Amino acid sequence: MTSRAQKTTRDLRWHNRSDVLTRLYLRECTNRNDLARASGLSAATISNVVSDLIADGLVGENGSQSSAGGRPRSLLRVRPDFGHVVGVDIGETEIRVGLFDWTLQPVADDEVRAVATAQIPPHEVADQILSEIAAVTARAGITPDGLLGVGIGVPGAGGSVIHAPTLGWSAVPLAGLLRAGLGFAPDVDNGAMALGQAENWHGAARGAERAVTLLLGIGAGGALSMTAGPAGRARSFTMEWGHTVVDLDGPTCRCGARGCLETYIGAEAILARYAGTPGSAPFDGDGVEAHLAELVARAVKHREPAAGAVLDETARYLGIGISNLINLVAPDRVILSGWAGALLCDALLPAVRLVVRQHALPYLQEFTRIEPGELGPSATALGAATLPVARLLADGGRRGDE
Numbered sequence: 001m002t003s004r005a006q007k008t009t010r011d012l013r014w015h016n017r018s019d020v021l022t023r024l025y026l027r028e029c030t031n032r033n034d035l036a037r038a039s040g041l042s043a044a045t046i047s048n049v050v051s052d053l054i055a056d057g058l059v060g061e062n063g064s065q066s067s068a069g070g071r072p073r074s075l076l077r078v079r080p081d082f083g084h085v086v087g088v089d090i091g092e093t094e095i096r097v098g099l100f101d102w103t104l105q106p107v108a109d110d111e112v113r114a115v116a117t118a119q120i121p122p123h124e125v126a127d128q129i130l131s132e133i134a135a136v137t138a139r140a141g142i143t144p145d146g147l148l149g150v151g152i153g154v155p156g157a158g159g160s161v162i163h164a165p166t167l168g169w170s171a172v173p174l175a176g177l178l179r180a181g182l183g184f185a186p187d188v189d190n191g192a193m194a195l196g197q198a199e200n201w202h203g204a205a206r207g208a209e210r211a212v213t214l215l216l217g218i219g220a221g222g223a224l225s226m227t228a229g230p231a232g233r234a235r236s237f238t239m240e241w242g243h244t245v246v247d248l249d250g251p252t253c254r255c256g257a258r259g260c261l262e263t264y265i266g267a268e269a270i271l272a273r274y275a276g277t278p279g280s281a282p283f284d285g286d287g288v289e290a291h292l293a294e295l296v297a298r299a300v301k302h303r304e305p306a307a308g309a310v311l312d313e314t315a316r317y318l319g320i321g322i323s324n325l326i327n328l329v330a331p332d333r334v335i336l337s338g339w340a341g342a343l344l345c346d347a348l349l350p351a352v353r354l355v356v357r358q359h360a361l362p363y364l365q366e367f368t369r370i371e372p373g374e375l376g377p378s379a380t381a382l383g384a385a386t387l388p389v390a391r392l393l394a395d396g397g398r399r400g401d402e
């Protein structure tokens with residue numbers, strides 16, 4: 001029988017492991033001395049914890065750095081070869097599945113499948129996800145049961161049951177539907193929240209105290225990442241920014257309300273506005289993503305007036321939406337991310353910054369930088385992959401079966 005004292009000692013050991021591993025993973029510390037200083041743990045404890053992490057294959061010694069007047073310090077890094085994670089981005093029109101090592105470097109090209117997720121039953125969406133996971137892992141020569149975890153980003157609220165109005169999902173047990181096929185339960189959460197976590201760990205929000213990451217796609221979501229306390233680490237929260245109202249008598253939104261920001265800056269809304277603008281022309285290819293890319297090319301490369309006018313108007317609404325955010329939460333950074341963000345950013349950013357200068361309160365906006373995301377078109381799948389990694393870090397690198 002395990003005594004309470006033994007249990008407490010074991011908990012403390014895993015707590016210390018989690019703390020040290022997280023600092024190394026987020027590159028806050030790179031050697032034992034820094035770890036001891038940052039964590040407040042003794043040099044002997046740090047030495048033991050690091051030895052355990054090295055023995056378990058989570059951390060490696062990687063060269064050394066000189067220190068002022070002392071012995072060279074060996075550099076510690078997490079080992080990418082410890083294992084793989086999968087990130088799944090469930091959108092309204094497609095499912096994107098990415099395979100990454102656990103430091104979130106891509107291992108294979110994403111599997112992208114057009115799936116009308118709102119039109120088919122959830123168990124069929126789950127089957128499609130399982131077959132894409134099987135495909136992406138097979139191409140890399142690994143099997144799904146060898147993964148450290150699978151993260152799923154959904155529109156709406158995540159957890160053991162999913163509420164996603166844009167998919168028509170109410171209390172859908174997605175993790176349960178996937179569990180049998182995977183052999184373990186995936187981590188499911190809001191896609192924008194996961195994206196915010198990824199931009200915070202590895203992208204454009206890194207080092208910000210209060211960052212807002214905007215997920216621009218068919219809809220418009222957001223995440224607020226805030227650092228709490230002097231040594232705090234950022235935590236991310238979902239914001240339904242796309243459903244803040246910018247026009248009392250505006251078009252009806254998917255949520256049922258009128259004049260939501262999303263009805264002006266969502267990818268389909270932008271394309272619909274273009275189609276209704278005199279001088280516009282139909283698109284050749286298929287798919288919202290290809291059409292939006294073509295719209296940007298018509299405006300920027302070919303200087304087509306109709307396309308230019310639609311992008312100008314989009315920049316005004318985006319700028320107003322960001323100004324409202326700045327006045328509400330005073331972020332030091334706003335990141336334009338998601339696949340539509342990646343397509344639109346270069347063309348819109350100068351005009352968006354101008355609108356913000358005109359509309360956000362001067363004493364708040366002077367601290368705010370508006371920047372493009374750094375994670376590319378797979379940003380949301382990569383964000384979803386942070387979900388199992390966050391759990392692994394919190395557990396001190398313990399796999400589910402330990």
Ligand SMILES: [Zn+2]
Nearest residue numbers: 243253255260
């Ligand atoms: Zn709405």
